[in-house]
Amino acid sequence: MSPRTVAVLGSTGSIGTQALEVVAAHPGRFRVTALSAGGNTALLAEQAAATRAPLVVAARGSAEELAAAVAAAGDPSYRPEILVGEDAATVAAACGADVVLNGITGSIGLRPTLAALGAGSTLALANKESLIVGGPLVTAAAAPGQIVPVDSEHSAIAQCLRGGRAEEVRRLVLTASGGPFRGRSRAELADVTPQQALAHPNFAMGRVITTNSATLVNKGLEVIEAQLLFGIPDERIDVVVHPQQQVHSMVEFHDGSTLAQLGPPRMLVPIALGLSWPERLVEVDVPCDWSRAQTWEFHPLDDEAFPAVRLAREAGRAGGAAPAVYNAANEVAVDAFHDRLIGFTAIVETVERVLEAHTGSEHDASSVDSVLAADRWARDRARTLLGLPTAQTSGGPP
Ligand SMILES: NC(=O)C1=CN([C@@H]2O[C@H](COP(=O)(O)OP(=O)(O)OC[C@H]3O[C@@H](n4cnc5c(N)ncnc54)[C@H](OP(=O)(O)O)[C@@H]3O)[C@@H](O)[C@H]2O)C=CC1
């Protein structure tokens, strides 16, 4: 069997580095044809030298600096094509690889997602934001089965549905860790610090998604993601808090049966399935350990302390550009929280206020340009609400 060619976008991040671990652990199965990073030139150069990817791109820095780092890390016979700039990830996504893994964070991943689909590649999708922002534009661009979810909950659902029929499904049940502040009241969330918010109980992930897990915005985004991936309306998608995160999600069928997908809380299996779907690779991770006693808990979500899922459902029902507005306002508020400009509960309050202001605005979701205009509008609106400079007041792009 010839190796699958793979482009890894966000190669220097949590998802990207684990994807390269999977590739390295399965020699002969994959050939890396493109690597794309943000600004971590040193790690990108090391990855390039190790994989000998023919195309190596970064969003920030300079092509000369990246070329020098690659030359220093690799042997003289390795001379990849190098590209630096904000559109470089989109170029890498369009390289025609068999599989494009999108592990970029944020709505900046939308154009790369569309480029991968346009090139006919299988899209292993970790960058949930691009699906939420692009919505029906992304699903319409995808052939059946062209998107393979990498997000653990959606991978779990895809695994439960493999070979099944969508019309048999009654409900989807997404599990949530509840984050580091599970069990706290709204008042008890007022003074939590960025450092505390980054202490996820089970997963080591990038800053944005870890903060989103703490606010439950991640679960809100995942409810919309599930609607788009599986065509199930949000009234038929439940969220249950499961602190151990051994059950990654479940599908309930019309006959009353429920299938769940289990495994330790790690991303190697969903990433490996993203790269090799529909085949399973061998010994990607260890299974659950049934030799020791353990207790798994399931709790209802506390919507009062954590209103982010309710708000996401409202944005999903409003449709159009509302999910893009939800996501963009959140991205701005998360940065402001980490810059210690706002408190923790102000993150979701900001999202709510920007969504209220969006009601009736002219932004729709009829094209990529219009959802990206809504994204920019929401960022400006959030910055104005938070008293921060906007693209207009600072004279530059957002
Ligand atoms: N981590 C996880 O376990 C999970 C992650 N996800 C999703 O996967 C995505 C990635 O998450 P995660 O790996 O944790 O995030 P990280 O912050 O760890 O990594 C983000 C990656 O994006 C790159 N990047 C940043 N800015 C740009 C840009 N302008 N253009 C191109 N690339 C850029 C970064 O490059 P650099 O570092 O070089 O600046 C880095 O490689 C997110 O959408 C997240 O929600 C979903 C489920 C689980």
Ligand SMILES: CC(=O)[C@@H](O)[C@H](O)COP(=O)(O)O
């Ligand atoms: C691993 C993964 O898929 C993350 O999205 C994870 O689910 C975060 O967990 P919570 O958002 O439930 O804390």
Ligand SMILES: [Mn+2]
């Ligand atoms: Mn997830």
